[in-house]
Amino acid sequence: MLDVTVIEDPEAAAVSLDPIRARLLAELAAGPASAAMLAGQVGLPRQKVNYHLKTLERHGLVELAGERRKGNVTERLMRATAASYVISPLALAAVQPDPDRFRDQLSARWLLALGARLVRDVGQLITGAAKARKRLATYALDGEVRFASAAERAAFIQELTAGVTALIRKYDAPDAEGGRDHRIVVAVHPTLKQNEPTEQTKLTEQTELE
Incomplete structure (x- = not known):
């Protein structure tokens, strides 16, 4: 079982978003199970569970x-x-x-677009590497920092930009034969507080109250 996989097919995406099938995926991520075993866990007849399992299997999700x-x-x-x-x-x-389409380093929506492209590109690279039976060379840096003020945050971003730009200038070799282009994405955003409700959670809560 893979730690994470990217769904690229529209039909597979639609299948995975069905609440019942999403629940079955969660149950099967915990370990193998039969339709009869899952029926008791999700409160559905075995025949219905079996139907959903076949749909998930057809799209490569189980x-x-x-x-x-x-x-x-x-x-x-x-x-x-x-x-x-x-x-x-x-x-x-x-x-x-x-x-x-637009480039605004201070735009949260541009950051979101960059993140979406990262998911798309890395997903395709993983698929291609798996087919070619090759390892994919990647690197990621993840950390948190607390800024004392907005001014400190701005200063940090200026230094970060200058440092990364200097590294790019130092190592960029556009005319190197046999070289390979790599994309660099550096993101800074406020840390989401633990248990902080998302917009989808808020919407669900509001719907339940109405």
Whole structure:
């Protein structure tokens, strides 16, 4: 089972967003199970669970983990193909974000567009590397910093920009034969507070109250 996989196909994305199938994916990420076992966990008839499992399997979201005999019946044990899933902007190719459409380093929406492109590109690279049976060379840096003031944050961003720009100038070799282009994305944004409700959570809560 993969730690995370990217869903690029629109139909697979739609299948994964169905609440019942999303619940089944979560259950199968915890370990292999049969339709009968899942039926009791999700409160649905085995036939309905089996139908959803076949749909998930058809789109590569679950796979056969093994079989076992139970009386006169052979049960298929299914498992999720990944512990978690990310939907690529390719699933909405016609309206996917385009960071090149506008460039504003202080825009949260531009940062979101960059993040979406990162998911799309890395997802495609992972798929290509898997098909070629090659390792994918990547690197990520993740950390947190508390700024004493907005002025300190602005100063940090200025120094960060100058430092990264200097490194790019130092190592960039556009005419190097056999070289390969790499994209660099550095992001700074406020840390989301733990248990802070998202807009979707707020919307759900409001709907339940109405």
